[in-house]
Amino acid sequence: MDRGFIPVRAKLLEVAAFLDRVERHEVAGDFRCVALREAAALLGDGQPERARRILEKLSDPTTKPDRVSSGKAALGAWRPPAK
Amino acid sequence: MRYIEPHGHMVSRTTDDYQAMVMAGCAAVCEPAFWAGFDRGSVAGFRDYFRQLTEYEPARSAKFLLPHYCWLCLNPKEAEDLALARDVLALIPEFLGGPNVLGIGEIGLNRNTRNELAVLEDHIELAVKYDQLILVHTPHLEDKLKGTNLILDRLKAHRGVKPERVIIDHVEEHTIRRVLDAGFWAGITLYPDSKASPPRAVDMLEVCGHERIWLNSACDWGVSDPLAVPKTALEMRARGHSAEFVDQVLYQNPVRFLSQCPKFLVG
Numbered sequence: 001m002d003r004g005f006i007p008v009r010a011k012l013l014e015v016a017a018f019l020d021r022v023e024r025h026e027v028a029g030d031f032r033c034v035a036l037r038e039a040a041a042l043l044g045d046g047q048p049e050r051a052r053r054i055l056e057k058l059s060d061p062t063t064k065p066d067r068v069s070s071g072k073a074a075l076g077a078w079r080p081p082a083k
Numbered sequence: 084m085r086y087i088e089p090h091g092h093m094v095s096r097t098t099d100d101y102q103a104m105v106m107a108g109c110a111a112v113c114e115p116a117f118w119a120g121f122d123r124g125s126v127a128g129f130r131d132y133f134r135q136l137t138e139y140e141p142a143r144s145a146k147f148l149l150p151h152y153c154w155l156c157l158n159p160k161e162a163e164d165l166a167l168a169r170d171v172l173a174l175i176p177e178f179l180g181g182p183n184v185l186g187i188g189e190i191g192l193n194r195n196t197r198n199e200l201a202v203l204e205d206h207i208e209l210a211v212k213y214d215q216l217i218l219v220h221t222p223h224l225e226d227k228l229k230g231t232n233l234i235l236d237r238l239k240a241h242r243g244v245k246p247e248r249v250i251i252d253h254v255e256e257h258t259i260r261r262v263l264d265a266g267f268w269a270g271i272t273l274y275p276d277s278k279a280s281p282p283r284a285v286d287m288l289e290v291c292g293h294e295r296i297w298l299n300s301a302c303d304w305g306v307s308d309p310l311a312v313p314k315t316a317l318e319m320r321a322r323g324h325s326a327e328f329v330d331q332v333l334y335q336n337p338v339r340f341l342s343q344c345p346k347f348l349v350g
Contacts, residue, residue, distance in 0.1 A: 003321060004282070019231045050255040051283065059228035059257065060195070069163055074224035 053060035086333035090299035101147040115189035118160040137181040154188035162202035188218025211243035273311035281315040
Protein backbone atom coordinates (compact mmCIF):
# COMPACT_ATOMS: atom_id res chain seq x y z
CA MET A 1 0.00 0.00 0.00
CA ASP A 2 2.79 2.44 0.90
CA ARG A 3 4.44 1.92 -2.50
CA GLY A 4 1.37 1.67 -4.67
CA PHE A 5 -1.19 4.17 -3.41
CA ILE A 6 0.27 7.51 -4.48
CA PRO A 7 1.05 6.48 -8.11
CA VAL A 8 -2.41 4.94 -8.51
CA ARG A 9 -4.07 7.98 -6.95
CA ALA A 10 -2.30 10.08 -9.59
CA LYS A 11 -3.55 7.80 -12.39
CA LEU A 12 -7.13 7.97 -11.11
CA LEU A 13 -6.93 11.77 -11.17
CA GLU A 14 -5.62 11.58 -14.75
CA VAL A 15 -8.74 9.59 -15.69
CA ALA A 16 -10.99 12.11 -13.97
CA ALA A 17 -9.25 15.08 -15.57
CA PHE A 18 -9.38 13.41 -18.99
CA LEU A 19 -13.14 12.90 -18.70
CA ASP A 20 -13.56 16.54 -17.63
CA ARG A 21 -11.36 17.65 -20.55
CA VAL A 22 -13.26 15.77 -23.24
CA GLU A 23 -16.53 17.21 -21.93
CA ARG A 24 -15.06 20.72 -21.94
CA HIS A 25 -13.95 20.22 -25.54
CA GLU A 26 -17.30 18.64 -26.45
CA VAL A 27 -15.93 15.28 -27.62
CA ALA A 28 -17.31 13.21 -24.75
CA GLY A 29 -19.57 11.41 -27.20
CA ASP A 30 -16.63 9.84 -29.01
CA PHE A 31 -16.99 6.04 -28.86
CA ARG A 32 -13.70 5.78 -26.97
CA CYS A 33 -14.91 8.16 -24.26
CA VAL A 34 -18.16 6.26 -23.99
CA ALA A 35 -16.23 3.00 -23.67
CA LEU A 36 -13.92 4.52 -21.06
CA ARG A 37 -16.82 5.65 -18.88
CA GLU A 38 -18.48 2.24 -19.14
CA ALA A 39 -15.23 0.47 -18.31
CA ALA A 40 -14.52 2.82 -15.40
CA ALA A 41 -17.87 1.89 -13.88
CA LEU A 42 -16.45 -1.59 -13.24
CA LEU A 43 -13.94 -0.14 -10.78
CA GLY A 44 -16.59 0.34 -8.14
CA ASP A 45 -18.76 -2.72 -8.58
CA GLY A 46 -17.11 -4.64 -5.76
CA GLN A 47 -16.31 -7.64 -7.96
CA PRO A 48 -12.81 -9.16 -8.38
CA GLU A 49 -10.60 -9.31 -11.49
CA ARG A 50 -11.26 -5.72 -12.48
CA ALA A 51 -8.30 -5.55 -14.89
CA ARG A 52 -9.46 -8.61 -16.81
CA ARG A 53 -13.04 -7.41 -16.94
CA ILE A 54 -12.09 -3.91 -18.08
CA LEU A 55 -9.92 -5.36 -20.86
CA GLU A 56 -12.82 -7.57 -21.94
CA LYS A 57 -15.21 -4.61 -21.82
CA LEU A 58 -12.97 -2.70 -24.24
CA SER A 59 -12.50 -5.69 -26.58
CA ASP A 60 -14.04 -6.57 -29.93
CA PRO A 61 -16.69 -9.15 -28.96
CA THR A 62 -17.04 -10.63 -32.46
CA THR A 63 -15.47 -13.97 -33.32
CA LYS A 64 -15.05 -14.19 -37.10
CA PRO A 65 -12.05 -12.75 -38.99
CA ASP A 66 -12.74 -9.42 -40.70
CA ARG A 67 -13.08 -9.37 -44.47
CA VAL A 68 -10.87 -6.30 -44.84
CA SER A 69 -8.57 -4.33 -42.56
CA SER A 70 -9.83 -1.00 -41.24
CA GLY A 71 -6.26 0.27 -40.87
CA LYS A 72 -2.93 -0.67 -39.35
CA ALA A 73 -3.59 0.60 -35.85
CA ALA A 74 -6.04 -0.44 -33.16
CA LEU A 75 -7.85 2.40 -31.40
CA GLY A 76 -8.11 1.14 -27.83
CA ALA A 77 -11.84 0.48 -27.71
CA TRP A 78 -14.16 -1.47 -29.95
CA ARG A 79 -16.37 0.61 -32.20
CA PRO A 80 -19.67 -1.13 -32.93
CA PRO A 81 -20.48 -1.14 -36.67
CA ALA A 82 -22.74 1.67 -37.85
CA LYS A 83 -26.38 0.61 -38.13
CA MET B 84 21.22 -10.22 -11.45
CA ARG B 85 21.07 -11.96 -14.83
CA TYR B 86 18.25 -11.88 -17.34
CA ILE B 87 17.38 -12.68 -20.94
CA GLU B 88 15.70 -10.11 -23.19
CA PRO B 89 13.68 -12.57 -25.28
CA HIS B 90 11.98 -9.94 -27.44
CA GLY B 91 13.77 -6.76 -28.50
CA HIS B 92 13.83 -5.07 -31.89
CA MET B 93 17.42 -4.02 -31.57
CA VAL B 94 17.87 -2.74 -35.12
CA SER B 95 15.78 0.21 -33.89
CA ARG B 96 17.88 0.84 -30.78
CA THR B 97 21.12 2.63 -30.07
CA THR B 98 24.46 1.37 -28.84
CA ASP B 99 23.69 3.16 -25.53
CA ASP B 100 20.79 0.72 -25.14
CA TYR B 101 23.08 -2.25 -25.72
CA GLN B 102 25.48 -0.93 -23.12
CA ALA B 103 22.74 -0.27 -20.56
CA MET B 104 21.22 -3.73 -21.07
CA VAL B 105 24.53 -5.49 -20.58
CA MET B 106 25.31 -3.42 -17.49
CA ALA B 107 21.88 -4.39 -16.09
CA GLY B 108 22.71 -8.10 -16.46
CA CYS B 109 21.36 -9.02 -19.89
CA ALA B 110 22.90 -12.34 -20.98
CA ALA B 111 21.31 -12.64 -24.44
CA VAL B 112 18.89 -10.73 -26.63
CA CYS B 113 16.44 -12.26 -29.12
CA GLU B 114 15.06 -10.21 -31.98
CA PRO B 115 11.85 -11.22 -33.78
CA ALA B 116 11.29 -9.95 -37.31
CA PHE B 117 9.17 -6.83 -37.18
CA TRP B 118 7.36 -4.18 -39.19
CA ALA B 119 9.64 -1.29 -40.20
CA GLY B 120 6.98 1.35 -39.52
CA PHE B 121 6.11 1.31 -43.20
CA ASP B 122 5.33 -1.53 -45.61
CA ARG B 123 8.37 -2.87 -47.43
CA GLY B 124 7.86 -2.63 -51.14
CA SER B 125 9.45 -5.83 -52.38
CA VAL B 126 10.83 -9.20 -51.44
CA ALA B 127 14.30 -7.69 -51.89
CA GLY B 128 13.53 -5.41 -48.96
CA PHE B 129 12.87 -8.45 -46.78
CA ARG B 130 16.05 -10.16 -47.98
CA ASP B 131 18.02 -7.11 -46.83
CA TYR B 132 16.19 -7.12 -43.48
CA PHE B 133 16.85 -10.82 -42.92
CA ARG B 134 20.54 -10.21 -43.69
CA GLN B 135 20.50 -7.40 -41.13
CA LEU B 136 19.02 -9.74 -38.50
CA THR B 137 21.36 -12.64 -39.26
CA GLU B 138 24.61 -10.85 -40.13
CA TYR B 139 24.90 -7.20 -39.16
CA GLU B 140 22.94 -6.99 -35.88
CA PRO B 141 24.65 -9.97 -34.18
CA ALA B 142 27.99 -8.36 -35.06
CA ARG B 143 26.86 -5.02 -33.60
CA SER B 144 25.61 -6.77 -30.45
CA ALA B 145 28.87 -8.72 -30.12
CA LYS B 146 30.75 -5.45 -29.70
CA PHE B 147 28.97 -5.25 -26.33
CA LEU B 148 29.64 -8.93 -25.55
CA LEU B 149 25.91 -9.68 -25.87
CA PRO B 150 24.82 -12.83 -27.77
CA HIS B 151 22.15 -11.91 -30.34
CA TYR B 152 19.53 -14.30 -31.72
CA CYS B 153 16.66 -13.69 -34.11
CA TRP B 154 13.36 -15.01 -35.44
CA LEU B 155 12.26 -14.70 -39.06
CA CYS B 156 8.89 -14.06 -40.69
CA LEU B 157 6.74 -11.52 -42.45
CA ASN B 158 5.10 -9.48 -39.70
CA PRO B 159 1.28 -9.60 -39.59
CA LYS B 160 1.14 -5.85 -40.22
CA GLU B 161 2.36 -6.61 -43.76
CA ALA B 162 0.15 -9.63 -44.39
CA GLU B 163 -2.52 -7.96 -46.52
CA ASP B 164 -0.44 -8.34 -49.70
CA LEU B 165 -0.80 -12.08 -50.20
CA ALA B 166 1.46 -12.26 -53.26
CA LEU B 167 4.32 -10.53 -51.44
CA ALA B 168 3.74 -12.68 -48.38
CA ARG B 169 4.02 -15.83 -50.49
CA ASP B 170 7.33 -14.66 -51.96
CA VAL B 171 8.73 -13.71 -48.56
CA LEU B 172 7.80 -17.05 -47.02
CA ALA B 173 9.57 -18.77 -49.90
CA LEU B 174 12.68 -16.77 -49.03
CA ILE B 175 12.79 -17.67 -45.33
CA PRO B 176 14.15 -21.27 -45.55
CA GLU B 177 17.45 -20.11 -47.00
CA PHE B 178 18.06 -18.14 -43.77
CA LEU B 179 16.86 -20.76 -41.25
CA GLY B 180 20.26 -22.43 -41.04
CA GLY B 181 21.91 -19.24 -39.81
CA PRO B 182 23.73 -19.69 -36.49
CA ASN B 183 21.58 -17.12 -34.64
CA VAL B 184 18.14 -18.06 -36.08
CA LEU B 185 15.84 -19.53 -33.41
CA GLY B 186 12.62 -20.04 -35.35
CA ILE B 187 9.61 -18.43 -37.01
CA GLY B 188 8.32 -15.20 -35.46
CA GLU B 189 6.80 -12.95 -34.56
CA ILE B 190 3.89 -14.27 -36.57
CA GLY B 191 0.26 -13.80 -35.64
CA LEU B 192 -2.47 -11.26 -36.28
CA ASN B 193 -2.73 -7.46 -36.26
CA ARG B 194 -6.34 -6.48 -37.17
CA ASN B 195 -7.73 -10.03 -37.32
CA THR B 196 -8.42 -10.11 -41.06
CA ARG B 197 -8.87 -13.06 -43.36
CA ASN B 198 -5.62 -12.31 -45.19
CA GLU B 199 -3.66 -12.09 -41.94
CA LEU B 200 -5.13 -15.42 -40.90
CA ALA B 201 -4.16 -17.02 -44.21
CA VAL B 202 -0.57 -15.81 -43.84
CA LEU B 203 -0.50 -17.00 -40.23
CA GLU B 204 -1.52 -20.47 -41.37
CA ASP B 205 1.24 -20.45 -44.00
CA HIS B 206 3.79 -19.48 -41.34
CA ILE B 207 2.61 -22.26 -39.03
CA GLU B 208 2.96 -24.72 -41.91
CA LEU B 209 6.47 -23.46 -42.60
CA ALA B 210 7.50 -23.79 -38.96
CA VAL B 211 6.16 -27.33 -38.72
CA LYS B 212 7.81 -28.34 -42.00
CA TYR B 213 11.23 -27.12 -40.82
CA ASP B 214 10.71 -28.13 -37.16
CA GLN B 215 11.12 -24.56 -35.91
CA LEU B 216 10.13 -22.90 -32.64
CA ILE B 217 7.26 -20.43 -33.03
CA LEU B 218 6.92 -16.95 -31.53
CA VAL B 219 3.41 -15.49 -31.84
CA HIS B 220 2.42 -11.82 -31.70
CA THR B 221 -1.11 -11.19 -30.43
CA PRO B 222 -2.96 -8.07 -31.59
CA HIS B 223 -3.13 -4.76 -29.84
CA LEU B 224 -5.77 -3.27 -27.54
CA GLU B 225 -9.38 -4.05 -28.51
CA ASP B 226 -8.23 -6.65 -31.06
CA LYS B 227 -6.22 -8.79 -28.64
CA LEU B 228 -8.96 -10.99 -27.19
CA LYS B 229 -10.52 -11.94 -30.52
CA GLY B 230 -7.10 -12.33 -32.17
CA THR B 231 -5.78 -14.54 -29.39
CA ASN B 232 -8.80 -16.81 -29.74
CA LEU B 233 -8.37 -17.03 -33.53
CA ILE B 234 -4.65 -17.79 -33.12
CA LEU B 235 -5.26 -20.46 -30.49
CA ASP B 236 -7.88 -22.09 -32.71
CA ARG B 237 -5.44 -22.30 -35.62
CA LEU B 238 -2.53 -23.58 -33.54
CA LYS B 239 -4.64 -26.21 -31.79
CA ALA B 240 -6.11 -27.36 -35.10
CA HIS B 241 -2.69 -28.16 -36.60
CA ARG B 242 -1.59 -31.66 -35.63
CA GLY B 243 2.08 -30.81 -36.18
CA VAL B 244 2.18 -27.99 -33.63
CA LYS B 245 3.67 -28.87 -30.25
CA PRO B 246 2.40 -26.33 -27.70
CA GLU B 247 5.55 -26.53 -25.60
CA ARG B 248 7.48 -25.22 -28.65
CA VAL B 249 5.22 -22.17 -29.10
CA ILE B 250 5.26 -18.94 -27.12
CA ILE B 251 2.29 -16.61 -27.44
CA ASP B 252 3.43 -13.11 -26.63
CA HIS B 253 1.85 -9.89 -25.36
CA VAL B 254 -0.67 -11.64 -23.10
CA GLU B 255 -2.67 -9.56 -20.65
CA GLU B 256 -5.10 -10.35 -17.86
CA HIS B 257 -7.88 -11.33 -20.28
CA THR B 258 -5.78 -13.70 -22.43
CA ILE B 259 -3.09 -15.23 -20.22
CA ARG B 260 -5.15 -18.06 -18.76
CA ARG B 261 -6.46 -19.35 -22.08
CA VAL B 262 -2.89 -19.44 -23.46
CA LEU B 263 -1.46 -21.32 -20.49
CA ASP B 264 -4.46 -23.63 -20.19
CA ALA B 265 -3.90 -24.72 -23.80
CA GLY B 266 -0.33 -25.77 -22.95
CA PHE B 267 1.50 -22.92 -24.69
CA TRP B 268 4.11 -20.61 -23.21
CA ALA B 269 3.02 -17.02 -22.53
CA GLY B 270 5.00 -13.81 -22.92
CA ILE B 271 4.19 -10.66 -20.96
CA THR B 272 5.33 -7.46 -22.63
CA LEU B 273 6.23 -4.44 -20.52
CA TYR B 274 5.27 -1.17 -22.19
CA PRO B 275 4.90 2.32 -20.77
CA ASP B 276 1.44 3.00 -22.24
CA SER B 277 -0.05 -0.29 -23.40
CA LYS B 278 0.28 -4.03 -22.87
CA ALA B 279 1.47 -4.55 -19.25
CA SER B 280 3.26 -2.47 -16.63
CA PRO B 281 5.73 -4.05 -14.19
CA PRO B 282 3.15 -4.11 -11.35
CA ARG B 283 0.51 -5.75 -13.57
CA ALA B 284 3.04 -8.26 -14.87
CA VAL B 285 3.93 -9.31 -11.34
CA ASP B 286 0.21 -9.49 -10.49
CA MET B 287 -0.22 -11.98 -13.35
CA LEU B 288 2.72 -14.05 -12.11
CA GLU B 289 1.23 -14.13 -8.62
CA VAL B 290 -2.23 -15.12 -9.87
CA CYS B 291 -1.38 -17.44 -12.77
CA GLY B 292 1.93 -18.96 -11.66
CA HIS B 293 5.26 -18.60 -13.38
CA GLU B 294 6.13 -21.95 -14.92
CA ARG B 295 5.72 -21.19 -18.64
CA ILE B 296 5.99 -17.41 -18.72
CA TRP B 297 8.68 -14.99 -19.83
CA LEU B 298 8.84 -11.21 -19.61
CA ASN B 299 10.11 -8.95 -22.37
CA SER B 300 10.40 -5.27 -23.24
CA ALA B 301 9.63 -5.63 -26.97
CA CYS B 302 11.64 -2.43 -27.31
CA ASP B 303 11.45 -1.02 -30.83
CA TRP B 304 11.23 2.35 -32.60
CA GLY B 305 8.11 3.36 -30.64
CA VAL B 306 7.52 4.30 -27.01
CA SER B 307 9.24 1.44 -25.18
CA ASP B 308 11.91 0.78 -22.56
CA PRO B 309 14.81 -1.62 -23.22
CA LEU B 310 15.36 -1.89 -19.45
CA ALA B 311 11.75 -2.79 -18.64
CA VAL B 312 12.67 -6.38 -17.73
CA PRO B 313 15.29 -5.58 -15.06
CA LYS B 314 13.03 -2.81 -13.73
CA THR B 315 10.37 -5.46 -13.17
CA ALA B 316 12.86 -7.42 -11.06
CA LEU B 317 12.84 -4.43 -8.71
CA GLU B 318 9.04 -4.65 -8.48
CA MET B 319 9.31 -8.37 -7.65
CA ARG B 320 11.90 -7.82 -4.92
CA ALA B 321 9.94 -4.90 -3.46
CA ARG B 322 6.97 -7.24 -3.02
CA GLY B 323 9.13 -9.74 -1.20
CA HIS B 324 9.78 -12.26 -3.95
CA SER B 325 13.12 -14.01 -3.62
CA ALA B 326 16.19 -13.60 -5.80
CA GLU B 327 15.61 -17.21 -6.92
CA PHE B 328 12.07 -16.29 -8.05
CA VAL B 329 13.44 -13.36 -10.06
CA ASP B 330 16.12 -15.55 -11.61
CA GLN B 331 13.62 -18.24 -12.56
CA VAL B 332 11.25 -15.84 -14.31
CA LEU B 333 13.78 -13.54 -15.97
CA TYR B 334 16.54 -16.03 -16.79
CA GLN B 335 15.75 -19.71 -16.27
CA ASN B 336 12.32 -19.64 -17.94
CA PRO B 337 13.42 -18.04 -21.22
CA VAL B 338 16.51 -20.24 -21.28
CA ARG B 339 14.31 -23.33 -20.84
CA PHE B 340 12.07 -22.37 -23.76
CA LEU B 341 14.78 -21.07 -26.08
CA SER B 342 17.12 -24.01 -25.43
CA GLN B 343 14.68 -26.17 -27.35
CA CYS B 344 16.59 -24.69 -30.27
CA PRO B 345 20.09 -26.21 -30.00
CA LYS B 346 21.62 -23.03 -31.39
CA PHE B 347 20.64 -21.07 -28.28
CA LEU B 348 23.60 -21.05 -25.91
CA VAL B 349 24.24 -18.80 -22.89
CA GLY B 350 26.59 -18.75 -19.96
